[in-house]
Amino acid sequence: MKITQKDVAYVASLANLDLTNDERVRMEKDLNAILEYVDQLSELDTSNVAPMTQVSQLGAASKTTADPLRPDELGECLPHEAAMAGAPQSDGTFFRVPKVIER
Amino acid sequence: MIKDHDLGLLTVSSARAAVQERQTTAAALVESFYTKIEAEDRQPGQINAYLNLTRERALQQAKRMDAVVDRGDPLPPLGGVPIAIKDVMVTRGVRTTAGSKILGSYLPPYDCTAVARLEAAGAIILGKLNCDEFAMGSSNENSAWGPVRNPHDLSRVPGGSSGGSAASVAAGTAVAALGSDTGGSIRQPAAFCGVVGLMPTYGRVSRYGLIAFGSSLDHIGPLTRSSKDAAILLRHMAGHDTMDTTSVDLPVPDYEQEIGKPMRGLRIGVPKEYFPDEMDAEVRSAVEAGIKQLTDVGCEVKPVSLPHTRYAIPTYYVVATAEASSNLARFDGVRYGYRSPNAKTLAEMYRRTRDEGFGAEVKRRIMLGTYALSAGYYDAYYLKAQKVRTLIAQDFLDAFREVDAIVTPTAPTPAFKLGEKSDDPLAMYLADIFTVTASLAGIPGISVPCGNSKDGLPIGMQILGRHFEEGTILRLAHAFEHAQASTAA
Numbered sequence: 185m186k187i188t189q190k191d192v193a194y195v196a197s198l199a200n201l202d203l204t205n206d207e208r209v210r211m212e213k214d215l216n217a218i219l220e221y222v223d224q225l226s227e228l229d230t231s232n233v234a235p236m237t238q239v240s241q242l243g244a245a246s247k248t249t250a251d252p253l254r255p256d257e258l259g260e261c262l263p264h265e266a267a268m269a270g271a272p273q274s275d276g277t278f279f280r281v282p283k284v285i286e287r
Numbered sequence: 288m289i290k291d292h293d294l295g296l297l298t299v300s301s302a303r304a305a306v307q308e309r310q311t312t313a314a315a316l317v318e319s320f321y322t323k324i325e326a327e328d329r330q331p332g333q334i335n336a337y338l339n340l341t342r343e344r345a346l347q348q349a350k351r352m353d354a355v356v357d358r359g360d361p362l363p364p365l366g367g368v369p370i371a372i373k374d375v376m377v378t379r380g381v382r383t384t385a386g387s388k389i390l391g392s393y394l395p396p397y398d399c400t401a402v403a404r405l406e407a408a409g410a411i412i413l414g415k416l417n418c419d420e421f422a423m424g425s426s427n428e429n430s431a432w433g434p435v436r437n438p439h440d441l442s443r444v445p446g447g448s449s450g451g452s453a454a455s456v457a458a459g460t461a462v463a464a465l466g467s468d469t470g471g472s473i474r475q476p477a478a479f480c481g482v483v484g485l486m487p488t489y490g491r492v493s494r495y496g497l498i499a500f501g502s503s504l505d506h507i508g509p510l511t512r513s514s515k516d517a518a519i520l521l522r523h524m525a526g527h528d529t530m531d532t533t534s535v536d537l538p539v540p541d542y543e544q545e546i547g548k549p550m551r552g553l554r555i556g557v558p559k560e561y562f563p564d565e566m567d568a569e570v571r572s573a574v575e576a577g578i579k580q581l582t583d584v585g586c587e588v589k590p591v592s593l594p595h596t597r598y599a600i601p602t603y604y605v606v607a608t609a610e611a612s613s614n615l616a617r618f619d620g621v622r623y624g625y626r627s628p629n630a631k632t633l634a635e636m637y638r639r640t641r642d643e644g645f646g647a648e649v650k651r652r653i654m655l656g657t658y659a660l661s662a663g664y665y666d667a668y669y670l671k672a673q674k675v676r677t678l679i680a681q682d683f684l685d686a687f688r689e690v691d692a693i694v695t696p697t698a699p700t701p702a703f704k705l706g707e708k709s710d711d712p713l714a715m716y717l718a719d720i721f722t723v724t725a726s727l728a729g730i731p732g733i734s735v736p737c738g739n740s741k742d743g744l745p746i747g748m749q750i751l752g753r754h755f756e757e758g759t760i761l762r763l764a765h766a767f768e769h770a771q772a773s774t775a776a
Contacts, residue, residue: 187658191658192654195654195657195658195661196654198657198661199612199616199641199653199654199657200616200619200634200637200638200641201638201641201642201645201650201653201654202638202639202642203642203650204642207647207650210647211650211651211654214651214712215651215654215655215658217712217713218604218655218712218713218716219655219658221600221601221713222601222604222605222668222672223601224597224598224601225598225601225602225605225671225672225675226667226671228595228598228675228678230671230674230675230678233674233675233677233678234674234677235670235673235674235676235677236673236674236676236677236680236727237673239489239490239503239504239533239729240489240490240533240535240729254529254532262396262397266396267396267622269394269396270393270394270395270396270622270623270624271621271622271623272620272621272623272624272625272626273626279621279622281621281633281636282630282631282632282633282635282636283631283632283633284632284633
């Protein structure tokens with residue numbers, strides 16, 4: 185087994201999840217099964233292979249001539265009111281959140 | 288007048304023509320669709336493709352189109368055509384949930400580019416369609432709002448994640464639908480529901496306003512009743528968008544014209560890796576019969592090899608989950624969406640919001656992706672998968688030196704039963720085994736119906752093409768449909 189309960193707790197903390205005890209047990213089992221399957225990638229020698237970090241360059245780089253950068257000009261942007269409208273809690277200007285620092 | 292039972296036969300061009308020629312009005316057509324949706328989709332145990340009906344927006348657009356006809360003017364290219372949108376594409380002021388509780392009451396402040404472009408071309412948006420939560424799933428059972436059922440057999444899944452899109456087109460509750468495809472999420476449900484599903488080349492259609500899952504893998508595309516309809520819709524949503532810098536600035540061909548070009552001399556590759564010995568016999572024979580029909584219309588068929596195919600699922604589930612874990616970090620209860628009321632500190636609010644807002648599969652993928660990106664594992668998983676992705680893409684580039692298109696099954700089996708795989712994530716992931724390869728390579732793919740199993744379940748054939756050569760695969764799909772129709776007749 186690659187993943188232990190300790191790993192599940194650590195990765196959950198990185199991902200800002202708590203998970204219930206039941207979820208942690210299930211997660212350990214599922215992640216181990218998936219990672220075991222993923223391990224077949226190690227059969228391949230990739231020491232001379234570059235990682236694929238761009239997708240569009242494959243087909244398009246040779247065909248497109250456009251500059252990927254737009255002119256640095258001020259465009260239209262979302263009005264403040266519209267940007268705040270979906271906030272669970274707001275004072276109209278700022279997002280409100282629970283206290284961050286205890287004095 | 289269009290009778291209710293004919294709604295399921297309408298195509299993009301016939302719907303537009305019916306409004307243009309005053310056989311109906313756009314407003315009456317919209318009302319007929321809503322009547323059918325209320326009767327066949329919305330009751331418990333029914334298909335459940337629609338999450339939200341956008342009546343007001345639809346009727347406003349319908350009135351605009353009727354006014355065009357009343358003035359004696361020609362309708363715009365999609366004028367009066369009722370379509371529906373997968374709920375992962377944002378619609379201004381219209382609830383958009385991505386199938387998740389965490390966006391349960393989200394009202395986006397802007398429109399997805401693809402949706403806006405279709406509407407600008409006259410299409411009428413009937414509503415938002417059910418899907419797996421954040422497009423993560425292959426059966427539509429991961430929706431927070433209940434599963435979608437397959438119109439061909441209500442005890443079976445419609446496929447996923449664009450299950451609502453495929454089911455609505457198959458059931459005749461929309462003329463066409465938009466879906467999104469990250470590892471097969473347009474093509475696999477299209478196969479399960481017996482409709483056409485097109486994943487365009489990565490970069491062909493703007494992703495602006497598509498709620499992100501795996502940004503290097505996400506595509507928007509149409510699900511339709513014919514390849515011609517897919518060609519028409521693609522033309523009107525494709526092209527560069529300054530809001531998505533990965534959308535490519537290439538001319539958009541008139542795909543409707545492309546599909547009429549002659550077939551003779553097109554070379555079709557059949558990769559042995561997609562026809563393993565243990566594969567479903569009915570799927571094999573339906574796809575082999577389909578390949579035979581392509582030779583009958585003038586294509587040359589030759590065997591090709593895509594040797595890294597078996598590594599595609601493990602590669603995909605590392606790359607896609609890594610990207611997802613990063614993309615879904617934005618759901619924190621601060622700016623929009625759900626916020627847990629049970630938190631006293633900021634850190635607690637983040638965690639409880641995410642714990643309560645996300646479903647099991649989404650949490651699983653966030654965890655897997657976070658693990659693959661975490662210190663000490665990045666090289667072994669994420670970097671390794673990105674390198675194997677290069678090999679998988681190279682397989683296609685090599686094969687496309689020999690052939691113009693590649694034909695495979697879309698899915699290893701016809702639609703499975705609800706609940707059949709929902710407890711086994713790995714078994715579910717394998718439902719995407721023939722579709723993730725094209726997603727990883729960024730090439731276009733289309734699924735077309737190629738027959739039925741003895742239980743009457745649709746089987747799909749997948750046609751893959753070179754980057755930005757959607758015209759070729761649409762042409763093949765179109766010719767295949769015609770060959771099939773003439774054999775049946």
